Amino acid sequence: MIVPILVFAAAIGLVVWLWQLYVVRLKINQRLAEPNSLEQEASVSREELLEKGRVSIWLFRAGFRRPEALVIYYVATCVLGLLGLGLMFQLSRQGIFLVASEMVSSIPGGVGNVLVPFVLGTPWFLFAVLMLIPTLIVRSARRNRVKKIEQELPLLLDLLTTLAQAGIGFDSALDKILSVQKQSQPLVQELRLFQYDNLAGRSRVESLRRLMRRVHVPMFSAFISAIVQAEQTGTGMGATLKTQSSEMRSRRREKASAAALSVPTMLVLPMVLGFLPGIFIILLGPMLFEVFGVLDQSFRGPLGQ
Numbered sequence: 001m002i003v004p005i006l007v008f009a010a011a012i013g014l015v016v017w018l019w020q021l022y023v024v025r026l027k028i029n030q031r032l033a034e035p036n037s038l039e040q041e042a043s044v045s046r047e048e049l050l051e052k053g054r055v056s057i058w059l060f061r062a063g064f065r066r067p068e069a070l071v072i073y074y075v076a077t078c079v080l081g082l083l084g085l086g087l088m089f090q091l092s093r094q095g096i097f098l099v100a101s102e103m104v105s106s107i108p109g110g111v112g113n114v115l116v117p118f119v120l121g122t123p124w125f126l127f128a129v130l131m132l133i134p135t136l137i138v139r140s141a142r143r144n145r146v147k148k149i150e151q152e153l154p155l156l157l158d159l160l161t162t163l164a165q166a167g168i169g170f171d172s173a174l175d176k177i178l179s180v181q182k183q184s185q186p187l188v189q190e191l192r193l194f195q196y197d198n199l200a201g202r203s204r205v206e207s208l209r210r211l212m213r214r215v216h217v218p219m220f221s222a223f224i225s226a227i228v229q230a231e232q233t234g235t236g237m238g239a240t241l242k243t244q245s246s247e248m249r250s251r252r253r254e255k256a257s258a259a260a261l262s263v264p265t266m267l268v269l270p271m272v273l274g275f276l277p278g279i280f281i282i283l284l285g286p287m288l289f290e291v292f293g294v295l296d297q298s299f300r301g302p303l304g305q
Helices: 002-033 037-043 046-052 054-061 069-094 096-105 108-120 122-131 133-165 170-179 186-199 204-215 218-233 237-261 268-274 276-303
Strands: none
Touching (some): 054 069, 069 096, 133 237, 170 186, 218 237
């Protein structure tokens, strides 16, 4: 059962890869045939470009930047979806869920009739969970990347402010800071790409805007917007960095205060799930045992047992 599913999934992956290769070659041929194609693409609105490549941009911002990342994502989703369908078919053919629904329906008090639809819907739930595993992985990677960038940005901003006040230029200060940082950090990687854009001949403002679109983190976008404004208006970089550093500390302080205030609310669910069942068992267990014993003797009496 599993071998045909894997063969079918491999065929789907091959078809998707060939289609991606065909689309790339088609775009190359169109650009070679039409000299003004780049200008036409530049005139397209940013929303339309995002709509065309929304999944690709999502994967790119999550850190999956290899050319085959989109194909791997779709193939993994299809393979896990097919495995979910195969698992549903196998379990349904064995009648496991029908037996489970009959056992649940025998629960007295009408509770079983309420739980039967949930038992019968379990195969579809397993199918959805298996198919969403790649999406959950990418989403988790994106959240971790955003969290690391938000943690690294205040320290980087403080160092930039200190070096700028010491009379060192923005590019030199950034290069000194990046040379002593771990190259595996997401923020360091993005700033290295910013430096490569500058070396490739792009202006600093354009490179900063490309950096802001790549990272797409609100806190970082506010910092880059301030740097772009200072670059365009000729404002001193040291004063701008000092102001941004002060605002960053205020945001972190407010965020920490909000997190501290939300702790009691977050503790409600663990307390309900962890403490209340034990308390109920300790307090009501002996009482329920006595009640069931009395009911058992009462039912046995009329039956003569």
